[in-house]
Amino acid sequence: MEQIPILKIGPVLIVTIQTELHDRKAEELQEAILRRIQKTGASVVTVDITALEIVDSFIGRVLSETARMAKIMDTRVVLVGMRPAVTITLLEMGLELEGIDSAIDIEDGLKKLGFELRKIESPETRSERETMLAGEEAPDYGDD
Amino acid sequence: MEMIEIHIESDIVRARQAARSLAESLGFSILSKTRVATAVSELARNTFTYGGGGSMKLEKISDRTRVGVHCIFVDKGPGIEDIVKAMTPGYTTGKGLGFGLSGSKRLMDDFKIESEVGNGTRIEVIKWK
Amino acid sequence: MIEKCSTLEATESSELLKSLAMNQIPMPFVVVDKASKITYMNPAACKWARKDLKEAIGVMCFSLFPSPDCTLEGRPVSEAMKYDRTVIKQIRVQRGNEMVQTDFTAAPLKDDKGKVIGGLEFVVDITDRLDAESRAQQLRMEILELSTPVLSLWDSILCIPLIGTLDSKRTQDVMEKALVRLAEEKARVIVIDITGVPVIDTMVANHLIRMSSAVKLMGGDCILTGISPATAKTIVHLGINLSSISTCASLSQGLEKGMKIVNKERGTQ
Ligand SMILES: Nc1ncnc2c1ncn2[C@@H]1O[C@H](COP(=O)(O)OP(=O)(O)OP(=O)(O)O)[C@@H](O)[C@H]1O
Numbered sequence: 104m105e106q107i108p109i110l111k112i113g114p115v116l117i118v119t120i121q122t123e124l125h126d127r128k129a130e131e132l133q134e135a136i137l138r139r140i141q142k143t144g145a146s147v148v149t150v151d152i153t154a155l156e157i158v159d160s161f162i163g164r165v166l167s168e169t170a171r172m173a174k175i176m177d178t179r180v181v182l183v184g185m186r187p188a189v190t191i192t193l194l195e196m197g198l199e200l201e202g203i204d205s206a207i208d209i210e211d212g213l214k215k216l217g218f219e220l221r222k223i224e225s226p227e228t229r230s231e232r233e234t235m236l237a238g239e240e241a242p243d244y245g246d247d
Numbered sequence: 248m249e250m251i252e253i254h255i256e257s258d259i260v261r262a263r264q265a266a267r268s269l270a271e272s273l274g275f276s277i278l279s280k281t282r283v284a285t286a287v288s289e290l291a292r293n294t295f296t297y298g299g300g301g302s303m304k305l306e307k308i309s310d311r312t313r314v315g316v317h318c319i320f321v322d323k324g325p326g327i328e329d330i331v332k333a334m335t336p337g338y339t340t341g342k343g344l345g346f347g348l349s350g351s352k353r354l355m356d357d358f359k360i361e362s363e364v365g366n367g368t369r370i371e372v373i374k375w376k
Numbered sequence: 377m378i379e380k381c382s383t384l385e386a387t388e389s390s391e392l393l394k395s396l397a398m399n400q401i402p403m404p405f406v407v408v409d410k411a412s413k414i415t416y417m418n419p420a421a422c423k424w425a426r427k428d429l430k431e432a433i434g435v436m437c438f439s440l441f442p443s444p445d446c447t448l449e450g451r452p453v454s455e456a457m458k459y460d461r462t463v464i465k466q467i468r469v470q471r472g473n474e475m476v477q478t479d480f481t482a483a484p485l486k487d488d489k490g491k492v493i494g495g496l497e498f499v500v501d502i503t504d505r506l507d508a509e510s511r512a513q514q515l516r517m518e519i520l521e522l523s524t525p526v527l528s529l530w531d532s533i534l535c536i537p538l539i540g541t542l543d544s545k546r547t548q549d550v551m552e553k554a555l556v557r558l559a560e561e562k563a564r565v566i567v568i569d570i571t572g573v574p575v576i577d578t579m580v581a582n583h584l585i586r587m588s589s590a591v592k593l594m595g596g597d598c599i600l601t602g603i604s605p606a607t608a609k610t611i612v613h614l615g616i617n618l619s620s621i622s623t624c625a626s627l628s629q630g631l632e633k634g635m636k637i638v639n640k641e642r643g644t645q
């Protein structure tokens with residue numbers, strides 16, 4: 104099973120969910136995000152869910168809990184890229200994602216929080232380096 | 248007709264993917280496909296978590312003017328004592344949000360639930376295209 | 377004319393009347409025995425199958441009226457005979473080289489003691505009806521489409537001028553369209569102008585609140601404009617809580633508000 108990458112760019116953690124998220128994986132991701140917050144002292148986490156075809160009550164709960172837990176650790180979580188169909192379905196079910204801030208994409212999410220992407224040199228090269236770094240310093244979680 | 252056993256957690260994903268691809272093959276809109284997959288995910292998870300495992304029967308349904316997706320979830324678990332309560336948004340006996348049953352009822356067109364304490368639960372849902 | 381008709385009603389002519397009627401029923405009509413072999417069919421059925429009555433008798437009905445929607449066991453007429461009930465199904469039936477959409481009715485044929493001795497089949501070509509239905513449906517969609525434009529008002533700002541009544545179906549439609557555009561264009565603000573909505577009641581207000589929640593979940597902001605004094609009064613009198621949506625009296629004020637949001641994040645202010 105692939106693991107979900109958590110990149111660090113300055114004070115920002117960038118999480119991109121690229122696979123089908125089943126329950127255990129969602130819980131593991133929550134754990135991994137909180138551990139990385141603690142380790143890095145990041146002030147913002149963006150969670151990109153563009154690839155998610157559904158968000159049901161379980162995933163919704165995990166996302167909203169993660170945001171609230173991070174808030175207690177003084178870190179903001181911004182949810183990015185929720186699809187129109189997913190959004191409408193969530194509302195029809197009557198679910199509210201308490202504690203969640205959203206943004207249309209990562210750039211917009213950072214802008215909302217007053218970050219400027221341009222100032223953090225070239226995002227591509229930087230994030231590649233960060234991925235490598237992340238691989239060395241943090242075991243994160245694999246499929247163990 | 249497809250029979251999907253629900254005994255381990257990843258079966259929830261298999262169930263919703265199967266329902267989604269049936270809806271897709273019948274030409275459902277993106278929104279309706281999402282509704283079907285989400286409702287199936289909820290019901291399959293209940294079968295797994297509360298029903299102690301069971302199965303989902305998935306098939307195409309049609310009448311004179313329409314086609315749809317038809318799913319039947321069956322488990323031989325403890326059953327539900329008070330169905331009215333269980334269907335109330337926000338009611339849970341576990342650590343969920345309690346939106347699974349009421350939410351999937353709203354997402355689907357037909358929703359039938361039968362449950363007997365000690366004998367298990369059977370939930371039948373239909374979504375028309 | 378009237379007299380002729382009345383003579384036909386007389387008992388001694390009833391056989392003639394029956395045969396005239398049978399021969400002139402414009403839709404195909406087939407009688408089969410319990411093994412589904414044809415024992416009679418009317419001229420309309422002969423024309424459909426391109427067979428004389430003589431050639432048709434004794435032939436299995438499904439070989440003259442083949443349908444891709446029927447399995448051997450699942451044919452309407454077998455079902456009708458087996459369960460002694462009328463079965464109506466929408467199935468495709470082959471006619472020459474074409475496949476025709478039909479309403480296919482099958483009923484059991486019973487003797488005078490009520491014992492099932494065979495089956496009756498009627499075929500109604502509904503191609504035209506289905507065409508008309510789908511055209512009507514398309515027209516409805518087009519009208520709906522026309523009535524809910526989503527406009528690009530400014531860079532990153534979309535506008536939906538709502539006109540007319542807002543029911544659930546329409547709100548759903550507007551919402552879907554607006555959210556798709558929001559995602560596609562990565563817009564930041566949606567201005568909903570309700571100048572053209574005659575009545576705001578609790579239901580409409582709930583639709584608007586839901587729309588705003590959806591936009592927020594996707595990372596945008598909703599601004600409601602075009603609120604007349606009358607609308608403001610109704611909202612307060614009905615006790616509707618619009619605090620979750622940002623509101624303005626006029627569209628231009630709404631645009632200004634939207635531009636402020638966009639510019640602030642760009643750091644140009
Ligand atoms: N198959 C089942 N067998 C036994 N009990 C069930 C079953 N399905 C649901 N229930 C009961 O009904 C309650 C409500 O179910 P529902 O799916 O609405 O909420 P939940 O599963 O508790 O939370 P959520 O689905 O929001 O994560 C459950 O807490 C459980 O007690």
Ligand SMILES: [Mg+2]
Nearest residue numbers: 289293343347
């Ligand atoms: Mg549940």
